[in-house]
Amino acid sequence: MSAEFTTTLDSDWYVDPEIYAREMATIFGREWLLVGHRHELARAGEYLATELAGRRIFVLAGKDGGLRAFHNVCRHRAAQLLPEGNGQCGVLRCPYHGWVYDHDGRLKKRPGFAEEESFDGAALGLFPVRVEEWRGFVFVNLDPQAGDLLSGLGDMAAATQGVPLERYRFHKRQSYELDFNWKTYTDNYLDAYHIPYLHPQLAADLDMATYRVVNGDRVSVHHASPRAKAPAGETGAYQGLFLWRWPNNSLGVYAGGFNICRILPQSVSRLRLLFDFYFDPEAGFSEAEKDRKAAMTCQVVEEDFPICSQVQRNLEVGVYRSGPLNPRLETGVAYFHDLVRRAVGNRP
Ligand code: FES
Ligand SMILES: [Fe+2]
Incomplete structure (x- = not known):
């Protein structure tokens, strides 16, 4: 062109x-952005947390080998769940008041709430972020309406x-x-x-x-x-x-x-x-x-x-x-x- x-x-x-x-x-809120490489997310529970366009996100390797990405923000009162950088995450627990999420982003525990056993964990799940891989490279897109990664790569x-x-x-x-x-x-x-x-x-x-x-x-x-x-x-x-x-x-x-x-x-x-x-x-x-x-x-x-x-x-x-x-x-x-x-x- x-x-x-x-x-x-x-x-x-x-x-x-x-x-x-x-x-x-x-631009940065709509395009596919490189965040890392699969070698950083090889084992279940490995994560990378980073900031893109002022928004904190993390990508996590699931037990099934797939990748999930979420905004790094707790659904209770907006604390950051994981520190920036690479790490291994067993239990995904918010450092502020101890809410616990599973690796699919569903809320599993909220200590001290009376109806702890009966709440809808999916309704208070983490905000998802689009994540896709291309030849080992991991990309995320902050726009839920974005097209697929391959089109984004041009x-x-x-x-x-x-x-x-x-x-x-x-x-x-x-x-x-x-x-x-x-x-x-x-x-x-x-x-x-x-x-x-x-x-x-x-x-x-x-x-x-x-x-x-x-x-x-x-x-x-x-x-x-x-x-x-x-x-x-x-x-x-x-x-x-x-x-x-x-x-x-x-x-x-x-x-x-x-x-x-x-x-x-x-x-x-x-x-x-x-x-x-x-x-x-x-x-x-x-x-x-x-x-x-x-x-x-x-x-x-x-x-x-x-x-x-x-x-x-x-x-x-x-x-x-x-x-x-x-x-x-x-x-x-x-x-x-x-x-x-x-x-x-x-x-x-
Ligand atoms: S902000 Fe996460 S548990 Fe309160
Ligand atoms: Fe130069």
Whole structure:
């Protein structure tokens, strides 16, 4: 699909708390969002609890092996049931007044209520959240009316068809807390124009004349051939597939491994990035080699942070409003802005 817009979003999209609130409701409140991987939920009772668009949720592995997801809020007086992070849950008991729920979300006990044996546990059950899996990755959707996950993934499923994602094993997670808008980061990820300026090592390894950005349904895929004269073995980190998925993931697949990133807005000017690194056991990398490959990706990612912070501060002061996008190397940014505009609608 070709981009409909050739200028950036106006600066107030990056600084206005009202627009941010609308984005949380219309984008993060409606799209399928990656929350983790099945390896974190392999055994009955394992859970992961997290916050998405300001709402706390948890996903729990049931005794039947299926996944259930709920809002992390007690039906009595709204306490948070499970602490954020990963854990193992036997009895799901609220820490505030001891209400107990089963792993299907039904209320089982409410201590001190006279009719304790006769209440309707389903009527006071936990608020459910949609949860689905795709190739080991676990996604939730806060919108009960949303379509299925596969439609939500758009062209990501087709673009990764030949990649043996299931074979790869988790190695490590790298997280970052940053002081800019989630779109400031996403713009930067989707922008191939800056590579020679901010990433000299990456630019030296790639033949930038071959760089292509192909936007599909909810994805932007970036291709570039490695430079022929790059030393053998050092281009591996950059070969393969670089894909961004609406609204907030990137996937980098390279020889023997991949990383998947979640771009998690925390406020209009703060975000968290979570990078999970996976490697192919058949590639035979040592732990040190895996660490080195992950560190190469992190170095490229971190090279962008100072500029992103400066961009955010400049957007906040209001001198700059909007600028033109490069018709070859910033079409991913144009496509992203188009999706944001369409999801959020007219500015408040
Ligand atoms: S808020 Fe959970 S038992 Fe009271
Ligand atoms: Fe970059």
